[in-house]
Amino acid sequence: MRGQASMPTPVPRWKTAQPAARTVAPPNGMNLLVVDDDSAVRHACCEIGKSAGFQIFASGTIAESEAILNEQAIDIVLLDLRVPGGSSLDLLERARSAHPELVVILMTAFATVASAVEAMRNGASDYLTKPFALEELMQVLDRARRRRTFELEARRLREGTGESRSLSSLLIGNTAAMQQLSRMITKVAQSSHPVLILGETGTGKELVARAVHEGGAHADRPFLAVDCGALVPSLIESELFGYVKGAFTGADKAKDGLLVAADDGTVFLDEIGDLPLDMQTRLLRALQEKEVRPIGASEPVAVHARILAATNRDLPAMVEQGTFRKDLYFRLNVVNLRVPPLRQRRDDIPLLAAHFLERMRREDGVDYVVSDEALRVMHEYDWPGNVRELEHAIERACAISSGPVLTMAELPTQLQEYRAQTARGGSVIAVAPAAENVTVVHQSPGIVSIAELEKQAILNTIQQLNGDKLMAARLLGIGKTTLYRKLKEYGIEHI
Numbered sequence: 319m320r321g322q323a324s325m326p327t328p329v330p331r332w333k334t335a336q337p338a339a340r341t342v343a344p345p346n347g348m349n350l351l352v353v354d355d356d357s358a359v360r361h362a363c364c365e366i367g368k369s370a371g372f373q374i375f376a377s378g379t380i381a382e383s384e385a386i387l388n389e390q391a392i393d394i395v396l397l398d399l400r401v402p403g404g405s406s407l408d409l410l411e412r413a414r415s416a417h418p419e420l421v422v423i424l425m426t427a428f429a430t431v432a433s434a435v436e437a438m439r440n441g442a443s444d445y446l447t448k449p450f451a452l453e454e455l456m457q458v459l460d461r462a463r464r465r466r467t468f469e470l471e472a473r474r475l476r477e478g479t480g481e482s483r484s485l486s487s488l489l490i491g492n493t494a495a496m497q498q499l500s501r502m503i504t505k506v507a508q509s510s511h512p513v514l515i516l517g518e519t520g521t522g523k524e525l526v527a528r529a530v531h532e533g534g535a536h537a538d539r540p541f542l543a544v545d546c547g548a549l550v551p552s553l554i555e556s557e558l559f560g561y562v563k564g565a566f567t568g569a570d571k572a573k574d575g576l577l578v579a580a581d582d583g584t585v586f587l588d589e590i591g592d593l594p595l596d597m598q599t600r601l602l603r604a605l606q607e608k609e610v611r612p613i614g615a616s617e618p619v620a621v622h623a624r625i626l627a628a629t630n631r632d633l634p635a636m637v638e639q640g641t642f643r644k645d646l647y648f649r650l651n652v653v654n655l656r657v658p659p660l661r662q663r664r665d666d667i668p669l670l671a672a673h674f675l676e677r678m679r680r681e682d683g684v685d686y687v688v689s690d691e692a693l694r695v696m697h698e699y700d701w702p703g704n705v706r707e708l709e710h711a712i713e714r715a716c717a718i719s720s721g722p723v724l725t726m727a728e729l730p731t732q733l734q735e736y737r738a739q740t741a742r743g744g745s746v747i748a749v750a751p752a753a754e755n756v757t758v759v760h761q762s763p764g765i766v767s768i769a770e771l772e773k774q775a776i777l778n779t780i781q782q783l784n785g786d787k788l789m790a791a792r793l794l795g796i797g798k799t800t801l802y803r804k805l806k807e808y809g810i811e812h813i
């Protein structure tokens with residue numbers, strides 16, 4: 319807090335015997351500035367930051383910190399509330415106005431709701447009360463890293479990078495797995511072999527197919543996609559191979575099949591595992607002979623298109639069972655690209671979220687942001703429906719949100735259930751940034767209901783903030799409308 323008397327700062331008590339709940343993911347070379355005049359705390363924080371993969375800068379005064387912020391590309395600041403030579407809150411305000419994406423974590427031994435509120439008003443994204451455990455610092459740094467990634471991506475998307483149809487703008491993702499996939503795509507795009515794209519539903523297989531097409535020499539030619547699982551067998555045949563006039567009732571004029579209509583572009587056969595066996599035989603012949611015979615035609619027609627196929631099914635097992643032709647499998651599987659599930663590349667979640675929010679901003683004109691709590695749950699949730707599920711979650715949240723901040727309350731039920739489950743599994747629920755006089759509810763599973771804990775948390779926070787419901791909603795990480803709805807549910811809307 320401003321104007322506080324100088325007092326010795328307690329050294330963090332590191333709970334070294336206890337493993338951290340989650341390790342901090344590699345922060346992709348991010349720069350962390352640690353500002354604290356207490357050399358023991360500063361040193362300890364630097365060591366932890368370094369072990370978490372950050373590039374470390376350290377300072378013990380406001381002036382020195384300001385100089386570092388001006389000269390270095392700092393991503394995250396761990397800032398003590400009382401530093402000699404000026405006000406930390408003023409520094410926070412100046413730093414955030416010069417670098418709006420800077421993520422600042424305030425540390426203090428004298429936490430009060432008032433100082434937490436003021437820090438948040440000045441743009442701090444998190445709050446750490448001394449003495450804190452190693453585990454807490456790791457978690458706060460992990461959150462800050464995700465917040466920073468999200469802010470940077472949102473800015474990159476807002477400003478546009480001029481690479482509108484490049485691979486990186488089509489396929490969002492910066493994890494090692496996605497970088498490797500991008501390199502493979504760039505390589506296979508240069509050839510004309512068939513490619514088999516494998517991965518769970520919603521991982522982005524069709525997008526990968528488009529990226530292969532866009533990266534190839536015939537990017538300006540057609541990209542025609544067909545979902546083999548969505549068409550009845552007779553339609554697949556006419557869709558893929560075409561027909562001549564009078565080939566069957568209703569064929570009043572000839573129609574090219576997709577393999578011919580794509581010309582020297584690309585045909586993408588989605589859900590290839592659903593292709594009936596007789597169609598597999600015809601497709602194999604088309605691939606081998608590079609020609610097709612439309613239904614009712616006496617002469618074959620040349621095929622120049624490149625074939626890409628995708629499936630989320632286990633094709634080798636289908637080959638074993640005799641439901642997928644082995645020779646077609648080998649033909650399609652000359653090269654395969656495997657798209658990893660989202661849970662194996664969690665660090666792409668903030669990037670993808672920022673990407674979908676930017677799209678919503680263009681549609682609605684609202685500059686949406688995700689609350690830290692929502693971002694944390696999104697990062698930890700397993701996303702069985704992969705990127706598609708994330709995309710839908712964000713679209714839904716924007717559609718029902720009454721303001722620009724998307725909170726847990728706007729996320730789909732499955733994420734709320736996930737949060738409730740993880741909260742139930744743990745022993746402590748912190749209801750607000752860890753400030754001394756904000757209630758931290760210790761929960762024994764089965765004794766107090768989540769609803770009761772939630773009610774206590776809301777009431778305590780409003781009380782501590784002298785009735786400031788808006789700020790209470792912010793501190794609790796829920797929307798204002800949700801807070802009012804909950805108060806109504808408790809029958810105390812006039813509190």
Ligand SMILES: Nc1ncnc2c1ncn2[C@@H]1O[C@H](COP(=O)(O)OP(=O)(O)OP(=O)(O)O)[C@@H](O)[C@H]1O
Binds near residue numbers: 518525526706
């Ligand atoms: N890396 C990504 N970057 C941006 N958007 C993505 C990414 N991956 C997937 N998406 C989006 O997620 C949705 C699902 O992707 P897509 O249809 O390509 O998945 P799929 O693996 O083909 O799914 P299915 O197996 O169900 O056909 C699409 O809206 C797509 O644009």
